[in-house]
Amino acid sequence: MWHWLNQKFLAPKSFYANSAKLIPWIALAFALCFSYGLFAGLFIAPADYQQGDGFRIIYVHVPSAFTAMAIYFSMAVFAVFTLVFRVKVAAIGMSCSAKIGAWFTFLALITGSIWGKPMWGTWWIWDARLTSVLILLFLYFGFIALQSVIPNQQTRDRAGALMAIVGVINLPIIHYSVIWWNTLHQGPTLSKFAKPSIAPAMLYPLLAMIAAFLLFYALTLLLRMRNQILLREINSQWVAELIHE
Amino acid sequence: MFHNLLVLIHHDILITLRQAYSWLTPLLFFVLVVCLFPLALGPDTETLNKIAPGIIWVAALLAILMSLGNIFRNDVHEGYLDLILLSSTPLTLLVFCKVISHWITHCLPLILISPLLGVLLNLNNTEELTLITTLLLGTPVLCLLGAIGSALIVSVRTQGLLLPILIMPLYIPVLIFSTSAMMAASLHQPLSAYFAILGAIALFTLVFAPFLTSAALRIGVNQ
Known part of the structure; x- marks a missing residue:
């Protein structure tokens, strides 16, 4: 069973072939979720009674923060597959995830501080969630x-894992x-801004945006992984054949 | 097994003590960093007393991080580690002994000198006691976690400041609970909860970190 799975899906060559079929579907799903989420979030959802239209940044901020966390957990899952089952593709997925995850985290911080400026009156507050x-x-x-300092490929994968x-x-x-x-230190600041439970008209676009961000992660991850697979297997037969085609 | 453990620890402590440089520099670094703050912030005793927990703890954390960079380095370069890998002594045991002896030679001096620094920053008796207790509970965690990172990059030639970048985020809980305990002490609040949490973190790390460190060492050596 494991051997079959390995041969059929997880070997770099078959992963490369299979991911090509997957990418258009992910891209399509991403485009649907993203366009619905963006349109509904910016135009259909009602303005917040307290924050006005300013709250609409939630449709970028919350999805990017959520995705940033999710990517770190997916890296840990990849790491287990790298260390325990020695799946090459998992190691590639892990190191490709890191940079995407760092960018999403950066995006969450930037949008958080842009949101904080009009609402809290300052660019940065040592709020628990922002800090974590x-x-x-x-x-x-x-x-x-x-990962950038270790020269040996296998060591780099396992150390990172x-x-x-x-x-x-x-x-x-x-x-x-x-x-x-x-x-x-500063309990009250938080409870003042405690979120009221969100209205459905605001919630559905938010869920769509979260799905869109996760799909975007999957999409960029697959593209990066395919690149990385070609780079790592550059001396193998099938890559040579692929280039000749 | 227990005898092996004592022999390893004794051996490590002897080696470190004969190179005074290796355990004196972190100590001096610690003292110097703490002394920089009054110079930078002015000699106002009230301000200094207020930020003393943060200063002492951050300085201790940095000093320990500095000292951890070469905890396994000599053993790898001199082939001692290869012998351990070949022998029947489990690697986890070696790691455990290394960390304990490192703590005795590098952290214990810091803890012993910290009351003196507390005097410089106007800590009262309760605060001094709290400082020592938090250091006693917290520094083993710093050593155990740092050893994981140090083992991972043991063969990397140009380490630079890689270890602090790698490990510092993991030190945040210990830093938070220790400094909060000291703030609570200055407000005469009960302290047992802080010590309980620090102790729990210390025990948790003590159980898991040596295994992770030995796994990291196996990975780090093969480059």
Whole structure:
């Protein structure tokens, strides 16, 4: 079973072939979700009674923060497959995810601070969630830095995998300690801005945008992974044949 | 097994003590960084007292990070690690002993000198005691976590500041709980909850980190 799966889907060659069939569908689903989410979010959803039209940045901010977290967890899953089952494609997926994840985290921080300026009156507040996203960005940087200094390919994959697992074990501890730290110092700031439960007309575009961001991640990940597979297998027979075609 | 453990620790401590440079520099670094803050912020005793927990803890954290860079390096270069890998002694045990001896030679001096720095920053008796307790509970965690990163990059030639970048985010919980404990101490609040959480983190790390470190060492050596 495992051998079959490995041969059929997880070997770099078959993964390269299969992903080509998958990409148009993902792109289509992304285009649908993104256009619906963007249109409904910007024009159909009613303005917030407190924040006016300013709240619409939620349709970029929340999806990017969610995706940034999701990518880190997907990296940890890839890491387990790298360390335990030695799946080559998983290692490629892991290292390609890191840069995409770092960009999404950066986007979440930037949109968060743009949102904070009119609502909180300042670009940056040491709010618990913003702070833990900032730390997530540092974790991504650490991972990327680690992978960039190790010359040997296999060591790079396995070292990165171990680091991703250590990071994912620590992430909840860090997250809750930051929340705890924040409530100790400046609790009231947060509860003032506690989110009222969101209206359906605002919620559906948000869900669509989250789906769109996740699909965008899948799309860019596959494209990057295909690139990386070609680079790594550059000396193999099938890549040579592919180039000759 | 227990005898092996003691022999390894004893051996490591002896080696470190004979190179005074390796354990004295982190200590001096710690003292110097703490002394920089009053110079930078002015000698106002009230301000200094308020930020003393943060200063001492950040300085200790940085000093320990600096010292951890070569915890496994000599063993790898001199082939000692290869012998351990060939012998019947489990690698996890070696890692465990290395971290314990590193803590004794590099962190214990910091903890012993910290009351003195506390005096410089006008800490009262309760705060001094809290400082020592948090350092006793927190520094093992810093060593154990740092060892994982240090093992991963043991063969990387130009390490530079890679280890701090890799490991510092993981130090945040310890930093938060230790400094909050000290702030609570200055407000005469109960402290047992902070110590309980720090102790829990320390035990959790003590159980899992040596295994991760030995896995990291196996990965790091093969480059």
